Every structure is written in structure tokens, then in C-alpha cells.
Amino acid sequence: MPVWVMRQAGRILPGYRKIREQVKDFKEFVKTPALACEATLEPVEVLGVDAAIIFSDILVVPEAMGLDYEMVESRGPLFEKTIKSQKDIDALRVGSIENWNYVTDAIKLTRKELNDRVPLIGFAGSPWTIFAYMTEGKGSKTFSIAKRMIYSDPKMAHALLDKITQTTIKYLKDQVNAGAQIVQIFDSWGGILSPESYEEFSLPYIAKICDELSIHAPVIAFPKGAFFSAKKIAQLNCNAIGLDWTVDAADAREMLKGKVLQGNLDPCVLYADHSVIKNKTIEMIKQFGSKEYIANLGHGVYPDIPMDNVRYFIDTVKEYSAK
């Protein structure tokens, strides 16, 4: 069974932190293919993961559509302008290759450097998650501005979601053409919706992307916090489903029959000592079974988790796998 770690190319690694000190900001890092390539390769070399995931950001898409943002140190993204009206939506473009060629260049370079050691994963945010940032303008505990729009003006919300979806499909196809061998869709904020809203405003757009992409590359959908819609998620035209740590493995196997499952160790386990990491990791593998399974965390690794513990998690999976 393969193993990788969401946010494996990040603050937990010394090489990443060194590059980060040298660039002006996070966006310069993302937009410089040689640096993005270097960050993508580091976990393959230092942690021994079985897959690389291109170092980038889900907010490439809104920027490609014409909505610029800055990444504020230790606070997250901040959009100068947010989407409030149909006029704002009309002013957005459906992005194209020239808006994200720094990503496709990074993918090409990374594929060359990887030389088929491990597959390279491309990714995008789900349309709902991107919608949430474009309407809210930043992270939020409640995303009440985004949610206000779906209840107050569902037609307008669908218009924006549709435009984001069109862009995302082009973006992911371009990633595959550049060399991404798998794509993952991160629905980071699906879990703040009710099941009914989730099935109207998030899932159908993920489904569209799966339908368009799955003929080109295997697709992993990661509907974080949205297992309440598991029966509908099972119908996605994708190969694998990522699970967060609140999902019980037996429930997931029962409700998502036929899908490869990916996940779902609580990242906080990696704060504990090696014996706890080993026990919890083996327990997880036994619960999922090692077939049709990709070992991973249930969320991106937190920046202050010791690198050595992340490696120990990966080694534990590999050791178990070798038996």
C-alpha cells in the first residue's frame, strides 16, 4: 500500500524553510517553477513518500480568473476585492494556460527530475471551496458571507460555481497534459454546509470535474468533513476518496464500496512519541485493510509537527506493507 502525506512539501522540512526565507513571499515561491520543483522533490528524498504532489496553492484558480490575493504571513490569504454581484461574476474570466503556466512548467520540470521514481499528483480546490474564498475574501470560522449567498441568491451562487468549475476543469487538464499522473480535488470547506446544501452547491461541481478528468487521469476526491453525504459521494466518477480523521474506517468501507480509500490518521497523533505513532498507524491500516488503500493523514500535516515523526509514520506504513 502506498503512503504520502498531505502538505508533505511544507514547513516541516528544512529545505522548504530555507527556500521560504530566500523569497519575498509565499506567492513568489509558488510562481517560480524551479523552487516549486525543489519543494515538491524534497519529501520524496527526505521522507521517502510514495507520491509527490506539486507544490502550489488552491488559490491559483481565483487569481487565474482575475481575482488577485495576497498571502499574509501566518494569517492566510486575503483578497482585496470579493465577489458580491452578478456583475462581479461577469467580470471574471475563465482562466487559461497563460494564467497558470508557472504551475505546468513546475510540473514538467518535476516530472523530469523525478524520472519516474514516484508518481506526481496535481491538484485543485473544489469549486465550493474556491467560491468560499472568492466571496469571503479570507478564511473564516463560519464562512457566513459565502453561505449567505447560497441561501439569498442561489442562482448567482450557481453562476459563480459554474465559472469556477469551467476554469478548474481546464486547469486540471493542463496539469495532466504537463505530466501530472493523478489529480486530487480538495473540498476543504464542504463540511460547513448542510447535507442538502452540500448536495446542491458542492458535490455536483466536484462530480462534473470527475466526469471530465477521470478519462485523462485517476482522480482522488477529498470531501473534508462531508461524510454526512457519503452515499452520494460514493457515486462520484473518481477512483479514490480521501477521508478526514472523523470518519470510521468500517463505515467508509461500507458506504464507499468500490473506491480506493485514502487517509486518515489524525495529524495530532504525530505529536506523540514513536510507540503511539506506531500503534495508531497499524491500527488504522488494520481497520482499512491494506488493499485498495493509500495511507495518509486525515488533513495536511501541521507545520510544527517534528519531521522525524512524519518519517516514522511513513516508515511504519512501509514496514507493515513489506510484511
Place this chain on the structure above:
Amino acid sequence: MPVWVMRQAGRILPGYRKIREQVKDFKEFVKTPALACEATLEPVEVLGVDAAIIFSDILVVPEAMGLDYEMVESRGPLFEKTIKSQKDIDALRVGSIENWNYVTDAIKLTRKELNDRVPLIGFAGSPWTIFAYMTEGKGSKTFSIAKRMIYSDPKMAHALLDKITQTTIKYLKDQVNAGAQIVQIFDSWGGILSPESYEEFSLPYIAKICDELSIHAPVIAFPKGAFFSAKKIAQLNCNAIGLDWTVDAADAREMLKGKVLQGNLDPCVLYADHSVIKNKTIEMIKQFGSKEYIANLGHGVYPDIPMDNVRYFIDTVKEYSAK
């Protein structure tokens, strides 16, 4: 079917905002029985809810145990000291009536003023939720400090949870003795745990409180975001279960047989216009059925929701109920 709204005594109301301007800070408000009483009564008079809930804060408990905090305007609670070691836990006291008599005084005064118009609900946070604040020192997106402790030092975590539970049982009994006719336990942060951790570090302590309290007053448990453990939650010795808006009504009726259910409209529905509020509210009631049911939101009302819309939600329930 009765209806009330979590956080009904808050920023949405003009009387509340007026008192808030007159006091030094939020804590002075909570600690002045006449003001807490006034805030508790306002939604009964202005919104026409079928229950009052004493205006207070879940952080009365850590303060009663000797861990002081301040409420930072628009940011939330901030503890000067956090719990890091067994020594810190040993230094805490199990609180007593003299540590929370401002709450019991407010309850007595409110019961007198209510004159049995509607029942008065008392409340406390769940031990895990209080634990999260006592170890983290403030709100958090990940609560990784709190979770680190449960994985790194489960024995110490249980020692702290046990002391919080002892305090909470005394606190809720004192509220009932003072006149609270129902008590609600808010497990605001149970949903950040894995099912396994939830069933070790949160649910057993809620169960202890239910066992001790249910002989004195009806108990409502609100395990926000933790429906993944519904089968175990169903076994709680309590009368009602509060549900957040991510829970499907039919699933809840099936998995929580025999319990009164409370909830669970997405508060963001109340940003929309009256026709949307009416449709969504009636749809919710039909899904739950109006028996063994308390209409409410799935979370506290957000401070910027128009009061008129909250009242329209309440009126819609009452109108439907009268038919």
C-alpha cells in the same frame, strides 16, 4: 413543539447591545446578576421564544477552578496561564458555590421575573470543550495543543477531564437548585476529535454528567459535529440531543431513537429573505416531525443576523405548531 434559539440573548438584540455598552467588559456583564437576568429575559419578551437560557458563559467553570481568563473584544477568550502538567492540574480546585454564586443569583432572579412564563435552561460546556480551552488558552482552528495532550499523555488528560467533570456536576446541580429547570451541555469542540478519541475523551464525561444530573432535571446534550458517534450518543442518559445543521433529520431519528431531538437549521438561512426562511423552517419541521422535537438552530445565532429574521423563524414555527 417548542422553539428557542441558541445565543438568543446576544448581539442580535438591542437591549443586549445597550447593556454591553454600559459595562466595562463581557465578564462584568456575566457577573452582574441583574444584568444577566435582563439579558436572559429580553428574547422571551422581544422574540417570543418558548424557553429562556441563562445569560452566562461556559468559561465560568475554568475560572471557578482557578484558571482566570479575559474576554478579548471580537477575538474571544484568552487565558493568561494554560494547563501543561500534572502539577498544574493538582493546583486547580474543584469549584464550589462561592465561585459561581453570581450565576445562581442570576438564575434565582430570572426565575422570579419569569414567573413561570417559560422554563429556564441552565448550561455548561462539556468537559472536553473546557479542557480544550484550558490547555490551548484560547480558541483555535485545530486545537492541536489540546489534542497533543490526549495522544502524548492520555493519563494526564484524563486527570484534568475528571477534575473538570467533578466541577461541572457540582455547578449544574447548583444551577438546578437555584431554579434552572432544564440543563444543556455544549460540546462545542467534540467534532475535532476522531471517533475513537471522542469516545475516550469526550463522551464518557458527558455521560457521567448526564447520569448525575438527569435525576434532578431534564438534560439536553449538544454534541456539535460529533454525529459520527451517534450510536454511542444514543446511549446517553439524557432526554434530548441537540443537532448541528450537518445532521440529516431522518438519520438522526433512526440513530437516536427514544430521544427528543433539538435543532438544526443552518443559522445562515436567517440571512435570507422571509420566503426562504419559511420554506427551510417548514421543511425542517416536516423532516423531524413535530413530536418529540424542539425547533432551534444548529448553532448559536450569528451576531450580524437581523433580529427581525430570527423572530420570523420563531413565528414560522409557532404558526406551523398552531395548525
